[in-house]
Amino acid sequence: MQQHTETEENYLKAIYHLSNLSISSINTSSIATSMSTSSASVTDMLKKLAEKELINYEKYKGVKITRKGEKVALNIIRKHRLWEVFLTKVLNFDWDEVHMMAEELEHVSSDELIKRLEAYLDFPKFDPHGDPIPDQTGKVEINNQMSLSKGDSGSRYTITGVGEHSSAFLKHLAKYGLKPGITVSIAEIMEFDKSMLVKVNKDKFHLSYDVSKNILVKTHGAI
Amino acid sequence: MQQHTETEENYLKAIYHLSNLSISSINTSSIATSMSTSSASVTDMLKKLAEKELINYEKYKGVKITRKGEKVALNIIRKHRLWEVFLTKVLNFDWDEVHMMAEELEHVSSDELIKRLEAYLDFPKFDPHGDPIPDQTGKVEINNQMSLSKGDSGSRYTITGVGEHSSAFLKHLAKYGLKPGITVSIAEIMEFDKSMLVKVNKDKFHLSYDVSKNILVKTHGAI
DNA sequence: TTTTATTTTTAGATTTGTCTAAATTAATTT
């Protein structure tokens, strides 16, 4: 099995994630933006990744990740998410604290280590943010989640994840006790700003569109 | 708190360990040997570490680690050994399998992570090889251990550690069930080759000088 | 105390990943 540098792994991960946002091939500048680096650096790396057959790349035509590259990316994502579960479930970190640590831990190479960690954690299927954990072969469970902002007044939903992972946003949700597993019902939707009044247990509060948009849910059934 | 590259950390660790082997200042070639690199590379790094005041270095005069450098080294060693405890105690790896994984994990930066890991492991004082785990401030428990090869015929000893960490050596010891915590009594010492006959519980076996030399023990008392 | 051998440092090159500025190609406007 070929090994890759930490930098290559980070580029591949970014390319994989961007690929899941748009159907079309992705361009240099979107990679540059998501990696906070220059387009020139991205071009250099694209050549290198294409050389290793981890992506298909043609000058000026954009990038498509190959099956091989996808498997590498999914293995890193798998490690990232399992470490996040470890940090929250075993070391009791809050879900808004774990991402940066996982960014380092995901590059620890041993596959045997991650296999044992997974077993120790009792084969979790989702990370603390509700994102699915790929298995050893790179298979991912697709949970058909939708944005809470697309929900209907009077319906109940269970939070399955978030569309934004910043510590600021997660801390904000935590203030309302909102996190995966929690059941929310929409009491009222304000037409003029798309904000909503929601009910969680006995509590009722107001969510701006910016917030509800980034809360991912599955239908729980009508009240 | 200043941060250092992984490479700088590895050099510092090597320099710290060499400093504990000899009283005098250590030379370029011994560092090169222990790092499996060229003397030229070592010289370059020594300038860099001296610049950061992690070592005292004078051309042709050798190296002495500073108190500041020592604290950095001890923090990495602390992380290394705590991760080794995690890997053996929690993920059930054998003591001969964990070193390489710990070499990667020791560079994960979060001090809060290691603090919580330490608490989760219930504040272990020694790693699976019997080496003491420095505390947050860099204090190390000194266990006055001696080599089993210096023991007396008829005396009992408790294994506290090993002087050699290769997987080959550790696997060899495992075959006899020898590891920290085990009590060994010396039945007979052969004068001609310094090998010894030892007793562990009901078992009796022969240890070459090369092996007994690298088994560290504390006196347990006469039989 | 010279001479010789060993150790250490310097000089110069290489690889990886980065940058800025200039050149080129593609996409939009007019």
Next chain:
DNA sequence: AAATTAATTTAGACAAATCTAAAAATAAAA
């Protein structure tokens, strides 16, 4: 369709960490 704007690539430079080979300093031997 030509001109303008935007995106992308190339060119050239730089910092970190490494190497080999040559020069300089120290240690050991004669």
